[in-house]
Structure formats: C-alpha cells, structure tokens
Amino acid sequence: MPRRLLHVQGAAEAPLRAALSALRVSLGVPEGFPADVMAEAERVAGAPQVPAHDATGIELFTIDPPTSTDLDQAMHLERRAGGGYRVHYAIADVAAFVTPGGALDAEAHRRVTTLYFPDGKTPLHPTVLSEDAASLLPGRTRPALLWRIDLDADGAATATDVRRALVRSRAKLDYEGVQKQIDSGTAPEPLALLRDIGTLREQQELARGGISLNVPEQEIVAHDHHYDLTYRAPLPADGWNAQISLLTGIAGAELMLAYGTGILRTLPSAPDGAVARLRRSARALGIDWPHHVPYAAVVRSLDPREPNHAAFLQECTSLLRGAGYTVFTGGAAPERAVHAAVAAPYTHCTAPLRRLVDRYAGELCLAAVAGQEPPAWVAAALDAVPKEMARGTSRANTVERESVDIVEAALLKDRVGEVFDATVVDVKEQQPTVGTVHLTDPAVVARIESDDSLPLGERLRVRLTQADPGTAKVLFAPA
Structure with missing residues (x-):
C-alpha cells in the first residue's frame, strides 16, 4: 500500500x-x-x-x-x-x-x-x-x-x-x-x-x-x-x-x-518498535489509543475526513513495510x-x-x-x-x-518565510532536534529541523525555510 x-x-x-x-x-x-x-x-x-x-x-x-x-x-x-x-x-x-x-x-x-x-x-x-x-x-x-x-x-x-x-x-x-x-x-x-x-x-x-x-x-x-x-x-x-x-x-x-x-x-507482522513509533504518532495527533485496545480497532474508529485522523492513517502505512x-x-x-x-x-x-x-x-x-x-x-x-x-x-x-x-x-515554493500551524508527529530518538510535522492546511507532511529538542505531540507554529521542487525538498523550522 x-x-x-x-x-x-x-x-x-x-x-x-x-x-x-x-x-x-x-x-x-x-x-x-x-x-x-x-x-x-x-x-x-x-x-x-x-x-x-x-x-x-x-x-x-x-x-x-x-x-x-x-x-x-x-x-x-x-x-x-x-x-x-x-x-x-x-x-x-x-x-x-x-x-x-x-x-x-x-x-x-x-x-x-x-x-x-x-x-x-x-x-x-x-x-x-x-x-x-x-x-x-x-x-x-x-x-x-x-x-x-x-x-x-x-x-x-x-x-x-x-x-x-x-x-x-x-x-x-x-x-x-x-x-x-x-x-x-x-x-x-x-x-x-x-x-x-x-x-x-x-x-x-x-x-x-x-x-x-x-x-x-x-x-x-x-x-x-x-x-x-x-x-x-x-x-x-x-x-x-x-x-x-x-x-x-x-x-x-x-x-x-x-x-x-x-x-x-x-x-x-510489524515489529514492536514500529508499533511503538506509531503509538507516539497517535499521541502526537491526539488519537486515543489505550494500551488494551488493538491496533485494528483503533484504525476502524478513525474518520479519514478529520485532518488528524487522515494524518495518522498515512502514518499507519509504516506497518505495511x-x-x-x-x-x-x-x-x-x-x-x-x-x-x-x-x-x-x-x-x-x-x-x-x-x-x-x-x-x-x-x-x-x-x-x-x-x-x-x-x-x-x-x-x-x-x-x-x-x-x-x-x-x-x-x-x-x-x-x-x-x-x-x-x-x-x-x-x-513561493511561500518560503510564511508561518503555518503544525503538529509534531515524529521526533528522531537519536537526534531530537529533527522530526516530522503535519500541516492541516495545506495538506503537507514534511521534515522540521530545530536548534532545540522538538516537542513530540504538541502544536507548533513553524516557518517554511526551504521549498525546492528541483531537489524535492521541503523544510520547516520552529517559528
């Protein structure tokens, strides 16, 4: 998928x-x-x-x-x-x-x-x-x-x-x-x-x-x-x-x-580490996932019309690798x-x-x-x-x-410097200043780099610092 x-x-x-x-x-x-x-x-x-x-x-x-x-x-x-x-x-x-x-x-x-x-x-x-x-x-x-x-x-x-x-x-x-x-x-x-x-x-x-x-x-x-x-x-x-x-x-x-x-x-079957990562993304996006509830039940409770649910469904595809x-x-x-x-x-x-x-x-x-x-x-x-x-x-x-x-x-590409509302959906464990943010409008999931540790699961104002279609790179930083 x-x-x-x-x-x-x-x-x-x-x-x-x-x-x-x-x-x-x-x-x-x-x-x-x-x-x-x-x-x-x-x-x-x-x-x-x-x-x-x-x-x-x-x-x-x-x-x-x-x-x-x-x-x-x-x-x-x-x-x-x-x-x-x-x-x-x-x-x-x-x-x-x-x-x-x-x-x-x-x-x-x-x-x-x-x-x-x-x-x-x-x-x-x-x-x-x-x-x-x-x-x-x-x-x-x-x-x-x-x-x-x-x-x-x-x-x-x-x-x-x-x-x-x-x-x-x-x-x-x-x-x-x-x-x-x-x-x-x-x-x-x-x-x-x-x-x-x-x-x-x-x-x-x-x-x-x-x-x-x-x-x-x-x-x-x-x-x-x-x-x-x-x-x-x-x-x-x-x-x-x-x-x-x-x-x-x-x-x-x-x-x-x-x-x-x-x-x-x-x-x-997905390794435990992948499921643990997905749970972190769920918390980041405000998805209620109690530990006793299986993954399949959580997915079936989601409404893809809701922006945070849509973002989580996209993250769920990581378990299909x-x-x-x-x-x-x-x-x-x-x-x-x-x-x-x-x-x-x-x-x-x-x-x-x-x-x-x-x-x-x-x-x-x-x-x-x-x-x-x-x-x-x-x-x-x-x-x-x-x-x-x-x-x-x-x-x-x-x-x-x-x-x-x-x-x-x-x-x-013409919006470099603009500030957007975003959610930090993932942070690298070994490099907590680098992670992934999800924007609701426009519907973008992209890399973020910060001078400080990123707040996993929190809403964040982010500034677009790079958008180059020639290198296929989009990069944000905390605003």
Whole structure:
C-alpha cells in the first residue's frame, strides 16, 4: 500500500512539470514503447485468443475513477436461492493477447508495473491493449478470467471457480455515483448488494484480525492563480469495492495452496518498535489509543475526513513495510504464507493490466481449478517473478514518494518565510532536534529541523525555510 495517494486536478505549473520530468529521467522511465512492441500490440489487439465459454449474458459492471479506461475488473452480485450470495468477478485476460517470449512479454517483464505520476502514468502495456482491446470497457466483448465465488449468509466463501470466458460489461460506474445510488435507494439489486456483501466481508476481516486502511488521497486542486493541496477521504463504496478484490485474492491463494504451486503476496507482522513509533504518532495527533485496545480497532474508529485522523492513517502505512512475493512448488506450503494486514493467505490476481504478477497468478488459479499442470511459460519464469516484482515495486514506491515531495515543494515554493500551524508527529530518538510535522492546511507532511529538542505531540507554529521542487525538498523550522 502506498504511503500517500496523489492526484492532480488541472494543469500543473511549469516547475512541477519540470521536476517530474527530471524524476522520470533519473529513474530511467521509458517515454514510449519500442517499435516491435507496438507492432505486436497492434497485431494482437484485433486477434486475441478467444475462450469457448460465453458468459456475455452476465450483466457485469465496473467501478473505477471517472477518467480511468484501463479497467481490470468487472462484477455482478446476486442473491443465491436458499440464502447467501454469488459474486461473479471478471478479470481482464492479458494472457489472451501476450505471446510468451514475445516482444510484449519481454517489455512487460522490464516494466513490471504501471507507474503513476501526478501528471500522468507510464503503463505496463501499450494503451491499445490496456485502455482498449484488453480493457473491460462497457459494451465491448472481451476475453476474461471469470471468477464465481459463493458466499454464505455471513459473507464467508463456500465455493470458488474460475475459468476463461467471453464477457461484456454493461456499465462503467464511478465511486461517487455508486455511493449516491446506494444511499438514495435507487441502485439496482446487483449494485445495491455491493454494500451488503462489502459490509459482511468487512466483518469477516475484523473477525480474522485483518485491517484495511482508508488512506485519504492527496489532491492538487487548481485555482485561478494558485494550487492547493487537500485530502479526499475515501467513500464507503471505495472500501466495499476493495473487499471484492480482497475476497478474490484470498480465494486465489486458497486455490494455490490446495494445488501445491503458487505465488503469494506476503507481509510479516510489524515489529514492536514500529508499533511503538506509531503509538507516539497517535499521541502526537491526539488519537486515543489505550494500551488494551488493538491496533485494528483503533484504525476502524478513525474518520479519514478529520485532518488528524487522515494524518495518522498515512502514518499507519509504516506497518505495511516488508511485503513481498513468495513462490512455492512441489505441494509444500511456504513457511511464510500469510499477509499480516489481510490476516490470511493472499495473492495479487485482480490487476493484470497494471501488474505483471497477476498474469501469473491467474494462470496458476486456472490450473488449480482444472487440476492440470500450469502452462510451461508460467513454470519457466515463476521463480524469477518475485525479484522482478521487488524491483518494479521499489521503483513504483520511489515514484510515489518523490512525486509527493516534488508536488509539496512546487506548491510551497513561493511561500518560503510564511508561518503555518503544525503538529509534531515524529521526533528522531537519536537526534531530537529533527522530526516530522503535519500541516492541516495545506495538506503537507514534511521534515522540521530545530536548534532545540522538538516537542513530540504538541502544536507548533513553524516557518517554511526551504521549498525546492528541483531537489524535492521541503523544510520547516520552529517559528
């Protein structure tokens, strides 16, 4: 999970654009796709491998940001006769377009993941596939991996199936529109059930000790002559939608473990020191966290619309460090099989347009259901995927972290010398004159350096002493 989500509304000013361009160069981010990759993409876009099973009669819908066109997932939700629910979840079938060992495949292994910058993205696959031929756009017949997961009346999974199928989404929905329809009671039942199933799955998550962080999204909002940095709190519909993806990732991991071969997304439990640090941040931000209350319960009590809660949710992502991918073969479950935040075995299998590993996980789940050996190309490359994903994820994290710093510096560059209200949310133990402050307006988290020890947890008037988008550095001092 990223430290902070970031989105730009409107055109950014020149220093911001220049700094982001320099970041792309420093990280070796490609500007486009090689000619042979584009040629292959254009060729296969019109001639994918077509599955025999026709599921176009299922009235699927997608839920994504309004401007998104790389649509990995589409769903249909229904009640089952006799009680419980059925989830149909279609995942874009990238393998129907990508020839193993071809130019497209090789380029995907080089890129590993889509990179998201505030002013645009660098896609994993050419957009002729990721935003057109392979995307689950409404009204288009597409090859997909179609999951069918049955749930009981409490939302627990009772049966799982996945197969290749032709599907056709009926509607492209966005989170705000979904929330309005559900809240107003105007949503058709397949959509209205998103709240019912999502809430049940949240309760299942609580029971097993899992936690989902509703981290607010930072937005740069353009005005007539300046930009503001604000937070967008996620809607309940964001969380319900995420629960469908989590459900599928858990179901996929269970299939792999029973099959004896797979690739899991794993996360170790946070070390005591990290939890202690987070408790300090909670005190700093005025978050009530009694010692007898578990971390998960505290997080669920937070309202991301409250500035101090939003800041603490961002600090909570520090407990998610150390995630990786674990391959296992030969029938023996791996020693590390659980994702600590999910509190269950889990795999990434729902975003193949944007993440390389999901294509491999999907194939392994298909093989598990069919009781067959995985495709030769999967078996040949599987052991290398964790290292490739580690490399790609590290670069994606650098993009996210540096982009936030660049944006903050660009938006504050003309305000050096100004004084702001802030809260000291962290102080270095070995260097108490250095720490981190959180500003509510604008929504900035940045470094502070002082001549004296910083007062952890206290409100403080701070002066902006440096804001340079070229070096991505923002620095405050006590005022």
